[in-house]
Amino acid sequence: MDLSRAAAAALDDADPLAAFRARFTGVDGGLYMDGNSLGRLPVETPAAVARVVEQEWGRGLVGSWSSWVEQSRRIGDVLADGVLGARPGEVLVSDTTSVDLYKLLVAGVDARPGRDVLVCCADDFPTDRYVVAGVAAARGLTVREVDAHIDTGLDLDVLAASLDDRVAVLVLSQVAYRSGALVDIAEVTRLARDAGVIVLWDLSHGAGAVPAELTAAGADLAVGCTYKYLNGGPGAPAFLYVRRELQEQLRQPIWGWFGARDQFAMGPAYEPADGVDRFGVGTPPVLAMAAVEVGARISAEAGIERLTAKGRALTELVIALADEWLAGHGVTVASPREVARRGSHVSLAHPQAWQLTQALVDRGVVPDFRTPDRLRLGPAPLYTRFVDVWDAMDRLRTVLAEGAHESYPTQRARVT
Structure with a gap:
């Protein structure tokens, strides 16, 4: 593999997604390698939000609800x-990831009466584990945490051994937030279905960069955020997915008026709406939804196949440069090397990863840090160039070669 900067520039010249870079702000203002935490601002978003503020709210006032009430299902x-490989009427943009996770988890538990165990991954994102623990505590259930390797992720044989006729719901991330390890949704769904277990997927760390193909996989339930690769903005509303065949069987626990059958009848008793609408709760955040719609449409236009292909190529370049330039400085690749087992970000392990992160920020590179000693790089395929990856890695090797990170305080010193 040619690791020269000229070779990286040639990849950019041949990139079928290259034109999408101009549709994001600030792309020439630094080397942003944290698109897996917060996506960039699309150029179209301020005008889209302003249009809702000035025209729909400012002039249309309450009459604009005829459009707003359809937002959740439209997006x-x-x-x-365009992104999830699901059917119309199976995805709703609603609430936060944590709230959506809670709603679908409780609905899944109620759909498996007599089963008293919830399964999750011991190394999963904190919210997922916390919500599972909270539902278990409230319902008198037992939590069974499955161990996973911090770098290579979940062993499916270990997972299969944890699934039996006591398990109601398995909660699992498609992409491990720390290492980027990717789980096969179809294979896990098959294992769970054989045991009569509902699977609730968290797609937050891959949606918009990694294919989910929910319908093809026969997935039951899923949630995910829209502010990472989908570029919906900080704190943007999340999405939830419920397989069409399950929708009428499930009843979520938060009985709000946007999940009611005839919400404007203001009836005396709650009756759930038909289809995926029953998983709504309260009045949606209309302004934030306008931003989500812009990001969602850009990702759908780019196409998940092209986004996946470029994300894989970008992370392959990160790994190749790490092996070539950084291994001699004590840096190791802490993500799966097999492209089919990795999402769209790469973790690098180093005892002083926190200091390296700060040194890079001061040199115009934005990565992020994850405990215990991981520097995480998330080049987003919509707007990150191959030369951006090359330049970011070049600055990292310079920091290491010069020992520039040694002057930065440890994370513990910073916290205290």
């Missing part, structure tokens, strides 16, 4: 078709 259908 959901964009994500279903």
Whole structure:
């Protein structure tokens, strides 16, 4: 593999997604390698939000609800078709990831009466584990945490051994937040179904960069955020997915008026709406939804196949440069090397990863840090160039060669 900067520039020249870079702000203002935490601002978003503020709210006032009331499903259908591999009417943009996770988890538990165990991954994102623990505590259930390797992720044989006729719901991330280890949704769904277990997927760390193909996999339930690769903005509303065949069987626990059958009848008793609408709760955040719609449509236009292909190529370049330039400085690749087992970010392990992160920020590179000693790089395929990856890695090797990170305080010193 040619690791020269000229070779990286040639990849950019041949990139079928190259034109999308101009549709994001600030792309020439630094080397942003944290698109897996917060995506960039699309150029179209301020005008889209302003249009809602000035025209729909400012002039249309309450009359604009005829459009707003359809937002959740309209954007959901964009994500279903263009990003998630789902069918129309299976995805709803609603609430936060944590709230959606809670709603679907409780609905899944109620759909498996007599089963008293919830399964999750011991190394999963904190919210997932916390929500599982909270539901278990409230319902008198037992939590069974499955161990996973911090770098290579979940062993499916170990997972299979944890699934039996006591398990109601398995909660699992498609992409491990720390290492980027990727789980096969179809294979896990098959294992769970054989045991009569519902699987609730968290797609937050891959949606918009990694294919989910929910319908093809026969997935039951899923949630995910829209502010990472989908570029919906900080704190943007999340999405939830419920397989069409399950929708009428499930009843979520938060009975809000946006999940009611005839919400404007203001009836005396709650009756859930038909289809995926029953998983709504309260009045949606209309302004934030306008930003989500822009990001969702850009990702759908780019196409998940092209996004996946470029994400894999970008992370392959990160790994190749790490092996070539950084191994001699004590840096090791802490993500799966097999491209089919890795999401769209790469973790690098180093005892002083925190100091390296700070040194890079001061040199115009934005990565992020994850405990205990991981420097995480998330080049987003919509707007990150191959030369951006090359330049970021070049600055990292310079920091290491010069020992520039040694002057930075440890994370513990910073916290205290």
